Amino acid sequence: MKQELELLLAPEVAFDELARYEAILQHAGLRPGQADFVHLRRRSIDARGRQPLVRLRADVYTEAPPKDLFGPWFTYPDVSRARRKVLIVGAGPAGLFAALRCIELGIKPIVLERGKDVRARRRDLAAINKEHTVHPDSNYCFGEGGAGTYSDGKLYTRATKRGDVGRVLRRLVQHGATPDILVDAHPHIGTNKLPAVVQALREAITDAGGEVRFETRVTDLILDHNHLRGVVTATGEALEADATILATGHSARDIYELLHRRGVLIEAKPFALGVRVEHPQSLIDQAQYRRRERGLLPAASYALVHQTEVKGRQRGVFSFCMCPGGFIVPAATAPGEVVVNGMSPSRRDSRFANSGIVAAVELDDLDLKQHGPLAGLHFQQQIEQRACLAAGGTQQAPAQRLGDFLKNKASAELLETSYQPGLLPVRMDEVLGATLAARLRQGFENFGRKIPGYATNAAQIVGVESRTSSPVRIPRDAATLQHPVVQGLFPCGEGAGYAGGIVSAAMDGERCAEAVTELVGSW
Structure with a gap:
């Protein structure tokens, strides 16, 4: 049996685990030992009255809770020898979540990131703060995890119609984020903890046979009429794949200029x-x-x-x-x-x-x-x-x-x-x-x-x-998520104008991976 409760508690009770448990049982009309499990579902601050209170939603089970209470855990098959490959340009939340979803769908992702991994990136951030030296490819915006890694890690989003918010949060928890983000109304990981989560996401990609290449900046496109076959990197290496997910973030101005120069349709927004x-x-x-x-x-x-x-x-x-x-x-x-x-x-x-x-x-x-x-x-x-x-x-x-x-x-x-x-x-x-x-x-x-x-x-x-969002939109078809003119190009995330934060970018990355899977076999 399950009771669904909503109650208001003083902060001193709500944030004390034992006191909170006793208050929930009392509200449910139960004594200690009568509840098999208490599942805290939501926690938010209500500061509208004279004294701030904490609003809780909780489920109280008097028998064993269902096994899938916290949703499915994620498993990743080995895609090292997968026939289909997708290039993903950018290792921010859109790119990383696109890569993991590709793996789940049996496609090998090759992630190209212009910046450095989270640990090496720290030295360049220190250089900005102490020496006033800006590295164009490694800074607070560019590098593993994108801008969100070292600029807060807030996970609140209003974009609930774009995908499964809970799925994104569960994936983050599986890779090291605090379970509190599944409960708090305005979840937050924190800049000090997010780098380890980002590294774990990347390791999940590489452990499953995907690739993540750092310090690999895209400088040109391999276009065959109106079909994008792949990209060229700053070293002159040409990389081809079945499709390309462009998830470069809102500050990759050189990518916008490249698209414009190569005649790929983009729009001011x-x-x-x-x-x-x-x-x-x-x-x-x-x-x-x-x-x-x-x-x-x-x-x-x-x-x-x-x-x-x-x-x-x-x-x-x-x-x-x-x-x-x-x-x-x-x-x-x-x-x-x-x-x-x-x-x-x-x-x-x-x-x-x-x-x-x-x-x-x-x-x-x-x-x-x-x-x-x-x-x-x-x-x-x-x-x-x-x-x-x-x-x-x-x-x-x-x-x-x-x-x-x-x-x-x-x-x-x-x-x-x-x-x-x-x-x-x-x-x-x-x-x-x-x-x-x-x-x-x-x-x-x-x-x-x-x-x-x-x-x-x-x-x-x-x-x-000035970097609140992208000033450019890379258009895409609403149904296929593919560029309306260039086949094989899937604009994605904040940089393309379709997201506005870590969670919405991650959801958009997953959607693009699913769209690639649907279309790649039809070409």
């Missing part, structure tokens, strides 16, 4: 651009939980959105990739540009909270006549390069105290920051331009009315947050 705002985490905790000490509650987060109007054009301004208890990190992919992103360790115990605050950039805002489908890419580059020049030509980032920004006033000095390369006081209007700055001001003023103390000089904005 809307994206968003802005800044990172950094507050003391204690300020956000106080505002959200209405208590000075949060106790056992996790570091508080927020999600904000406001519709702005500048020069008669309405555009949304919203928070993006909010990192409670986190750090701001340098995410440039080439020398001469400054880009910032956010990350949190698993404990989320930094003294700082940061979030991207970005404004929508629509096609009407871009110079499509001059740059065509690459217009958004050029728009991004211009602002990133201005940010670098304004902050001294290194990986220091331009910054301004939030209250000063709202008053259009220069900041005489900045606050302590989590951003390791350092900050330089700059009027952010000079970096962002008047229109974008005006939209962000409207957004921050609105957010200050929603969260007490938010729009204050106790916070500062750091620029620029």
Whole structure:
């Protein structure tokens, strides 16, 4: 027999395993020993009342639970001698999950990653923070696991119609992620733990006979009329396969330029651009939980959105990739540009909270006549390069105290920051331009009315947050997921414009692998 329960508990009870168990049994009308198993299904924070509570959903079994309670475990056949092969360009979540799904379906994946493996990649990240040296193929965006590996590891997604979210989370748990991600409403692995999970995913691919090649950058396509036969790497090696899944991430600008140069149809798409705002985490905790000490509650987060109007054009301004208890990190992919992103360790115990605050950039805002489908890419580059020049030509980032920004006033000095390369006081209007700055001001003023103390000089904005999503879409047929013109090309994940985070990218990778399996035998 199973009882399905939903209950609200004080944090001191909800996060204490024994106290939680006793509370659930009491709610079910049972005594200790009468329950065979308690399955915690969902946990979320409810901070709407005067005191924050924890909302739990749990199943209580008075007999043995079903064997498939946690869903199927994944097994991978040996595909080392498989007749069918698929090239997968990019070893981010879309590429890795596409490779594992290919293996399950009996196809050998060959994953090509321009960057380094997670361990070797750390040295290049240290060089950005300490020496201000950006390695174009190994940085916070490029390398094993993609941008998510070293920029937080949040797993929350609204893209539940694109695939099986639970399947993705179970696969991550099987490869070393904490089982808590199967329960928490906003699951998170943490930057300190995600590299080991990514390495385990890669080892599962290679143990099953797949290949993963690092420091292998694709520089050309092998096109036979409108059929993609394979790719050419930077060393001149030509690789052919039955199909190619292109999962390069949203920062692989050279791939967009290559496709455009080779006449492969691509499209400009809307994206968003802005800044990172950094507050003391204690300020956000106080505002959200209405208590000075949060106790056992996790570091508080927020999600904000406001519709702005500048020069008669309405555009949304919203928070993006909010990192409670986190750090701001340098995410440039080439020398001469400054880009910032956010990350949190698993404990989320930094003294700082940061979030991207970005404004929508629509096609009407871009110079499509001059740059065509690459217009958004050029728009991004211009602002990133201005940010670098304004902050001294290194990986220091331009910054301004939030209250000063709202008053259009220069900041005489900045606050302590989590951003390791350092900050330089700059009027952010000079970096962002008047229109974008005006939209962000409207957004921050609105957010200050929603969260007490938010729009204050106790916070500062750091620029620029420009890699929220791809400014280019590589089109594909809705049914087959294949490019509408080039046979054998399967655009995939964030870089192609079909995902927006680790989980949605992973689901899209699996879908592309399944689409390849359906079509590859018909050619």
